[in-house]
Amino acid sequence: MLDIKFIRENPDKIKQGCQKKQVRVDIDKLLRVDKKRREALSALEDMRAKKNKASKQIAAAEDKREKQKIILQMRELDKSNDRLEKTLKGLEKEFNELMFQVPIPPAFDVPEGRADKDNVEVKSWGKPPKFNFPPKDYITLMESLDLLDLKRGAKIGGFRQYVIKNKAVLLEQALLRWSLDYLIKKGFSPLRPTIMVKEFAMIGTGMFPRGKKETYETNDNLFLAGTTEVPLMAYHANEVLKEEELPKKYVGISEAFRREVGSYGKDTRGILRVHEFWQTEQVILCKNNENESIRWHEQLLKDSEGLVQALGLPYRVINCCAGDLADGQVKRYDIEIWVPSQEKYRETHSDSYLFDFQARRLNIRYRTKTGQLKFVHSLNNTGIAVPRILIPLIESYQQKDGSVKVPGVLQKYVRFKKIG
C-alpha cells in the first residue's frame, strides 16, 4: 500500500513504476475516485455536524412540542445522510480496490525488463564443479541411495508431491537447524509460527490480491501461506513499536505451501518446484529510512551468501528486473545455485526490501524518540529452503562410487560424513 498523498503529488512517478513493473492500474481513475471520495466525505461530515447539533438540541429541549419538531427535522436529515453514506461507501470500496493494486515503484538501480531473462547478474562465487566421471542428476542419485520416493509421493499426495527418506531426512533437518543457528548468531530471534493465516496477513504482506490463485484456502477462511514471511510480518500487525527496539530481526521456521498454478509444465519432475516445503526465513523491521533499508538489504544478502558459501556451493547473485518484482518489492536479489545436471543456476534465495509497503497494510508503526509515529520498513530473505537446496547440494557432492559426501558444516549435525 502506498500513501495516497504521495500518489496525488507524484502521479507520473507512480505511472512510470507501474509500467516498469508491468502492472496495469488506472492511476488517473484512482485519482478521480479519490477526488470524488473526498468530496463525498466532506459532504457527509457537514451533514453529521448538523445532526450532532440537532441531537444536542433535542436533549436540551424542555418543551415537548419543540422536541418533536426537531425530531422530525432529524428524520429528514437522516435521509440525506443515508444517501451520502451509501455514496461514500461505494467510492471507498472502489478506492481501496484500486489502492491495493498499486505497486511500489522499483528502486533506481533495478534493471528494466519484463521477465527473468532480463535479470542482471551482479556477482558470482565459486566455479561449477568438474567431475572426472559421468555425473548423475539428483533424482537418479537420490533414488539409487533410497533418499527420495517420487512414485509413492504422487500416490499419496498427487502431482508435485514426494517423500524424502532416510539420511536425506536428517540432511534436511540439519540444513534447517544449521541455518537457524547461523542466523541466531547474527542476532536474529527464532520464531516458529503456524502457517495457516487470516486473510489480512496475506493482504498485508502484499501476497493478495494478485497472488490469491497461487494460495491454498482452508474451509475456515484461513490460508496456507506460501512463505514464513507472512506470519513473521503479521506478528507485529497493529502494533506501535519503540524506536529503540528497531531493528527487529526474526528468523522463522515453518512449512510453506504453493499451488504453483502459474507454472504448469515447468520443472514437473522432481523436487525443484513443489506444493509443500520447509524453510527458514529472515525478516527485518527497521526504521523508516531509505538508506537503512538499503543497508539491511545488502546485509541480508551477505547472510545468505555466507550460508551458501559455507556449503561450498557455487552461485550467482542477480538483480531482478522490474517486471519480475512483486507489487511490494522495491528491489530484489535472488541467489541462484549451480545445478550441474541442468548446467544452470537455479534460484534458492530471494532477498527483498519493501520500504513501508507492508507496514502500511499491516499497520506496523513505531514511535520515534521525538514522539512521532512512523511506519516501519520491512525486508525479508530466505535462510534455507528444503528440499530444493538438496538438488545442487547432492549433485555437487556426489562421488564417483555413487555416494554423496556431506558438507563439512553439516557433519556435526547429521553425525555422518557421507551417504551411501
Place this chain on the structure above:
RNA sequence: GGCGGGAUGCCGGAGUGGACGAACGGGGCUGUCUUGAAAACAGUUGUACUUGAAAGAGUACCGUAGGUUCGAAUCCUACUCCCGCCGCCA
C-alpha cells in the same frame, strides 16, 4: 463439539440510551517549589481522516462488521479473540 463469563484510552478500571473522547486511580509530559532530587501542588496527555499556508476547524473511533433509534460505549444480530468448565484428542 457443548455450556458460561469477558473485550473501554499508555495501564488499571467506572460507565446499561441524550451535554461521553469518555469518571476515578496510576503512569507520562510541562510548570511551581528545591543547590539538585524526592515529596507536594497546578496544568496537560490518544489515533486516523477531511479542510487550511499556518493557527485552527470539522468528522470518525469504547474488539470487528451490521442493525434498532431523532440520538448508541450503553439495546439487538453475526463474527474475532481472551478466560473458565465439560467432552474429545497428537
